[in-house]
Amino acid sequence: MTSTTAPTAIPWTKSYPPGMRWDAELPIMPVQQLLDDAVARWPERPAIEFMGEVISYRELGALVDRAARGLQALGVKPGVHVGLYLPNTPHYPIAFFAVLKAGGTVVNYSPLDAERVLAHKVEDSQTDVLVTLDLVSLYPQLGRLLGASRLQKLVVGSLTDFGAAREQVRAHLQGAGQIAPVPSDAQHVPFTALLDNDGRYQPYPLGDLAEEVAVLQYTGGTTGLPKGAMITHANLTAANGQYWESTQGEPKILEEGVERVLVVLPLFHIYALSVGLLLGVRLGAALVLHTKFDVDAVMKELTASKITVFPGVPTMFAGLLMHPKAVEMDLRALKFCGSGGASLPVEIEQRFFKLTGCHLNEGWGMTETSPVGTFTPAQGVRKAGSCGMPLPQVRIKLISVEDPTREVAVGESGELCIKGPNVMKGYWNNPKATAESMTPDGYFRSGDVAKMDADGFFYIVDRTKDMLLCSGYNVYPRVIEEAIYEHPAVAEVCVIGIPDDYRGQSPKAFVTLKPGVPAPTLDELKAFLKSRLGKHEMIGALEIRAELPKTAVGKLSKKDLADDEARKRAG
Numbered sequence: 221m222t223s224t225t226a227p228t229a230i231p232w233t234k235s236y237p238p239g240m241r242w243d244a245e246l247p248i249m250p251v252q253q254l255l256d257d258a259v260a261r262w263p264e265r266p267a268i269e270f271m272g273e274v275i276s277y278r279e280l281g282a283l284v285d286r287a288a289r290g291l292q293a294l295g296v297k298p299g300v301h302v303g304l305y306l307p308n309t310p311h312y313p314i315a316f317f318a319v320l321k322a323g324g325t326v327v328n329y330s331p332l333d334a335e336r337v338l339a340h341k342v343e344d345s346q347t348d349v350l351v352t353l354d355l356v357s358l359y360p361q362l363g364r365l366l367g368a369s370r371l372q373k374l375v376v377g378s379l380t381d382f383g384a385a386r387e388q389v390r391a392h393l394q395g396a397g398q399i400a401p402v403p404s405d406a407q408h409v410p411f412t413a414l415l416d417n418d419g420r421y422q423p424y425p426l427g428d429l430a431e432e433v434a435v436l437q438y439t440g441g442t443t444g445l446p447k448g449a450m451i452t453h454a455n456l457t458a459a460n461g462q463y464w465e466s467t468q469g470e471p472k473i474l475e476e477g478v479e480r481v482l483v484v485l486p487l488f489h490i491y492a493l494s495v496g497l498l499l500g501v502r503l504g505a506a507l508v509l510h511t512k513f514d515v516d517a518v519m520k521e522l523t524a525s526k527i528t529v530f531p532g533v534p535t536m537f538a539g540l541l542m543h544p545k546a547v548e549m550d551l552r553a554l555k556f557c558g559s560g561g562a563s564l565p566v567e568i569e570q571r572f573f574k575l576t577g578c579h580l581n582e583g584w585g586m587t588e589t590s591p592v593g594t595f596t597p598a599q600g601v602r603k604a605g606s607c608g609m610p611l612p613q614v615r616i617k618l619i620s621v622e623d624p625t626r627e628v629a630v631g632e633s634g635e636l637c638i639k640g641p642n643v644m645k646g647y648w649n650n651p652k653a654t655a656e657s658m659t660p661d662g663y664f665r666s667g668d669v670a671k672m673d674a675d676g677f678f679y680i681v682d683r684t685k686d687m688l689l690c691s692g693y694n695v696y697p698r699v700i701e702e703a704i705y706e707h708p709a710v711a712e713v714c715v716i717g718i719p720d721d722y723r724g725q726s727p728k729a730f731v732t733l734k735p736g737v738p739a740p741t742l743d744e745l746k747a748f749l750k751s752r753l754g755k756h757e758m759i760g761a762l763e764i765r766a767e768l769p770k771t772a773v774g775k776l777s778k779k780d781l782a783d784d785e786a787r788k789r790a791g
Contacts, residue, residue, distance in 0.1 A: 230615070232675070234676070235676050237469035237470070239472075240468055240597075240612075241465070242612050242613065244461070244612045244613070245461075246462060246465075246612070246641060247457060250320070250426050250457075251320055251456050252317050253457075254457070255277075255501055256281070258277050258501050258502070258504050259277045259278060259280070259281035261477070262277050262504040263276065263281075264276050264278060265477060265506070267280040267507060268509060269506055269508045269525075270310050270382050270383060283310075284313075284314055284317040285419035285420075286415045286418070286419040287315060287414055288319075288421035289419055290416070291319060291349070292422055294414075296319065297322065297324065297424065298324070298424055300348055301324065301326075301345050302322075302327065302347070303328075303329050303350035304326060304327070304328055304329060305338075305350055305351065305352040306353060306358075306488070307331065307512070308484065308486060308509045308510060308511050309382065309509060309511060311351065311377045311411060312487045312497075313497055313507070320434060321421055325433050325436060326434065326436070327345045327438075328435060328438070328488040328493070329350070329438075330754070332754040334751065335751060336752070337446065337754065340446070341438055341448075343370060344445075344648070345438075345648065348373070350373075350375070351374075351375040354377070354378050355379065355400065359376060359402060363403075366407055373407055373409060374407060377411030378390070378411070381412060426453060430641075432452055432453050432454075433452055433648075434451060434453045434455075436451070437451050437490050439587040439588065447648070448647060448650075450644055450646055451645075452644075452645050455644060458592075458640070459494050459592045460502055462611040462612050463495060463611070465611070466611055473555055473556055473598050473599070474503060474555060476504050477504040479506070479555070480506045480525060480527050481500040481506065481508065481531075482521060483496040483497065483508060483509050484513050484532070485532060489692075490587045490591045491561060491585070491692075494591060494592075495531040496531055508525055508527065515542075515543055516543075518540065519545070519549055522549070523550055527553060527554065528553055528554060528556070529556045530556075530557045530558075531560070533561040533692035535691050535692070537559060537572055537580060541575065551575060551578075552577055554576050555578060556598055557572070557580050558581050559581065560583050560584070561691075563582075563607075563680065564580060568580065569582070581597070581598050582606075582608060583595045584607035586666060589638055589644070590642040592640065592642040593610065593638055594608040594678050595608045601675070601677075606677040607680055608677060609675075609676045610640075610678075611640075613641055614640040615638070615639045616678065618632070618633070618637070620634050620635075621633075621634060621635055621669065628671075631672070631673060631674075632671060635665060635666065635669055637659055637663035637664060638664050638666060639662055639663045643664050667687070668680050689724055689725055690720075690727065690756055691722075691724065691756060695725075695757050697715035697716065697717075700727055700759060701715050703752040704745070704749065706748075707745065707748055709733050709739065710731055710732075710734070711731075712732040712776065713731050714729075714730045714776045714777075715729050715730070716778050716781050716785070718760070720760060726760030726761065727758070728761040728762070728763065728785070729745070729759045729762050730765055731762065732767060732768055733764065739764045742759075742761070745759070745762055746758060
């Protein structure tokens with residue numbers, strides 16, 4: 221159990237719904253125990269539903285144990301890092317819990333990453349074994365890293381390892397050219413072979429759960445390559461308890477052993493991992509997995525499967541509202557919908573509630589906070605435009621952007637700094653970045669500028685970091701700029717975010733050209749950038765200029781470009 225502190229001088233507690241406590245005790249345990257407890261309590265309850273197949277908690281537990289033994293046979297033990305480069309298929313939860321049971325540490329990889337970023341993560345994280353699928357969108361990038369990096373083995377599954385119509389699906393994938401050839405050699409292990417054992421793995425007792433790293437979760441950086449946030453077992457299970465407490469008002473919003481969670485957010489993302497997978501398992505919920513957000517498929521699932529819990533990002537909820545048959549669909553089974561990753565437009569929340577009778581509960585958090593931070597109560601006080609108030613055992617203070625030694629007054633804007641059992645241990649192999657991210661009294665500096673009202677509700681107003689939020693993903697202009705500078709025609713480049721109805725923000729590149737070189741079109745530049753940027757980082761607009769605005773000291777001025785764009789939109 222975590223120690224608790226009496227909530228003195230914490231203004232937001234007065235706005236908590238009845239029955240919810242800021243100083244609630246948060247069960248701290250090994251992350252894999254969440255699954256073991258669910259297996260013991262609800263063995264025959266559906267755990268995973270995927271492409272027509274239902275896997276019970278008892279079956280999931282057995283699959284995880286077998287995968288754990290299979291991983292140990294490959295050398296996984298304490299100190300070994302195992303990468304997961306997977307979409308939302310049963311392979312992910314099986315591999316995730318299996319790595320932890322085997323004694324290893326999970327490293328999440330994003331299929332959105334450019335190949336150079338994948339290579340960086342492999343080396344930086346010291347990933348020896350990596351789990352993926354034989355899809356052309358996944359395997360080839362990793363296959364090229366074998367022998368060209370420290371990566372030693374690939375465990376390769378197939379989309380057709382699970383599902384009710386495996387042969388038909390395989391035939392379709394092969395016909396569409398979506399299955400990559402995978403060599404049969406010692407460096408490649410079929411996922412099915414990983415499971416071919418009796419499940420008697422060697423348990424490894426954990427030490428201090430606040431020190432034992434469960435997941436390396438990479439997050440972008442303003443200066444280029446991403447950093448690995450060390451998320452401990454205590455971080456993740458504290459976050460689990462914090463989310464759980466947020467549903468414990470009177471009456472309770474969610475019930476154990478009955479809920480159905482739509483998991484369409486990618487599980488490699490910390491939000492989906494915490495709220496979709498781990499909270500879902502804590503609830504004994506049925507996790508309905510979708511490999512991607514397809515608005516027709518999701519709308520059908522929400523209605524046919526009577527989904528009760530749906531964590532998403534604003535673009536997903538906007539997409540559902542724009543569906544031509546939205547008003548005809550019965551979405552009244554929804555009990556709890558969380559919105560994160562980007563600011564939630566007030567209009568979207570209002571329209572969604574009118575359609576479904578279920579509020580969109582906006583929150584704020586970061587990879588480094590597992591990603592707990594603030595929440596909007598599903599019942600009780602709500603404030604338009606606010607990202608809510610701190611979750612149990614979370615402390616937030618706002619410090620002056622000009623003078624970080626000074627806390628700002630209520631209603632005044634300042635950098636949001638957060639402290640709690642959910643905040644990461646630090647950045648992997650980067651003590652300098654860790655030190656720079658913390659205040660002297662142990663608060664993590666978010667880089668977001670916020671203000672707090674008298675009731676303890678927070679409002680995000682700006683960012684101190686040069687960062688965009690595109691479809692819920694952090695996107696750093698410098699990373700895009702460095703990639704564009706590699707184009708032979710580009711002399712100077714400056715990237716800013718512009719409003720995008722779907723993505724929230726979209727990167728726009730302003731470019732000057734080298735003398736005598738023809739200007740690339742937007743499509744030509746995007747084709748050039750395809751291997752250099754992730755899909756979430758891809759530019760949405762291009763403007764060629766004779767010169768770019770500069771500050772008095774000669775730096776490219778993003779502010780002037782942003783002001784120009786604002787004037788264009790205004791008139």
